[in-house]
Amino acid sequence: MNISDVIRHIRENSTFLAKDPNGERCCAGAAELAQIVDKAWLSRPAAYVLPVEDDAEGNVSQNGLDQEVTQTISIVVDLPNAADPRGQLSASTLDAARADLFRCLLNWRPDWSTGNQGFSYAGGNLVQMDRQRMHWQFRFSLKILITDEDGWQQPAEQITEINGTLTDPQTGEETSLSFAVSNDGANT
Numbered sequence: 001m002n003i004s005d006v007i008r009h010i011r012e013n014s015t016f017l018a019k020d021p022n023g024e025r026c027c028a029g030a031a032e033l034a035q036i037v038d039k040a041w042l043s044r045p046a047a048y049v050l051p052v053e054d055d056a057e058g059n060v061s062q063n064g065l066d067q068e069v070t071q072t073i074s075i076v077v078d079l080p081n082a083a084d085p086r087g088q089l090s091a092s093t094l095d096a097a098r099a100d101l102f103r104c105l106l107n108w109r110p111d112w113s114t115g116n117q118g119f120s121y122a123g124g125n126l127v128q129m130d131r132q133r134m135h136w137q138f139r140f141s142l143k144i145l146i147t148d149e150d151g152w153q154q155p156a157e158q159i160t161e162i163n164g165t166l167t168d169p170q171t172g173e174e175t176s177l178s179f180a181v182s183n184d185g186a187n188t
Contacts, residue, residue, distance in 0.1 A: 001142065003050070005112070006049050006105070006110075007049050009104060009105070010049070010101070010104045011027050016097055016099075016101075017045055017100070020042070025047075026043050027048070028041070028042055028046070028047075028049070029048065030049070031050070032050070033050065033137075036050075036127075036135065037135055044079060045077060045078065045093070046078045047077050048076045049075055050075075050076065051073055051074075052073060052139065053070075053072040054071055054072075055069065055070045055071075057069070064147070065150070065151055066145070067145070067147075068145055069143070070141050070143050071141065071142050071144060072122055072141045073139070073140055074137050074138070076127060076137045077094075077101075077135070077136050077138070078134075078135055079097070079133060080133060082132050087129050087134055090129070094136055098124070101138055105118075106119055106121060106140075109142075114144045114145045115143040117142075120141050121140060121141075159183070161181065161183070162181045162182075163179070163180045164178060164179050165177070165178040
């Protein structure tokens with residue numbers, strides 16, 4: 001999954017996330033959850049997008065490839081928690097964060113998606129909370145379809161020349177008219 005497109009889409013459509021000095025919404029990518037929990041490099045509230053799962057169904061074609069894959073991403077929101085170390089204030093903002101992400105992602109079908117539906121909600125859970133911040137994970141899934149065209153293709157033999165003789169449609173006999181086409185540009 002192209003998480004850069006997801007990040008861009010959230011930045012363009014979010015109304016909940018903080019803005020950075022350039023005026024963009026605070027949303028970035030990460031490769032692992034530990035990077036988000038250990039370090040905070042965006043103003044809060046912020047969101048971090050991580051690819052978390054690729055779940056493939058079985059191939060349904062007997063002579064080719066026709067397979068559905070559910071790609072799941074995690075959007076971890078980093079909420080400020082300093083005002084209330086118990087987390088009540090942060091927890092009360094989860095509904096606003098969820099509603100914002102729903103507006104950004106639900107039913108959105110990226111241009112590169114080969115599925116016929118957009119993102120769906122796959123659940124959420126608490127990741128971590130301390131006296132400064134709270135991390136909540138929202139998961140969204142997108143179904144894509146992989147087919148023969150996505151896989152390796154047998155290289156075709158290069159055509160270098162075509163020769164032909166015209167046949168009389170009434171008699172079925174070859175005529176004296178013939179032609180030759182070659183890839184060097186010499187046609188007769």
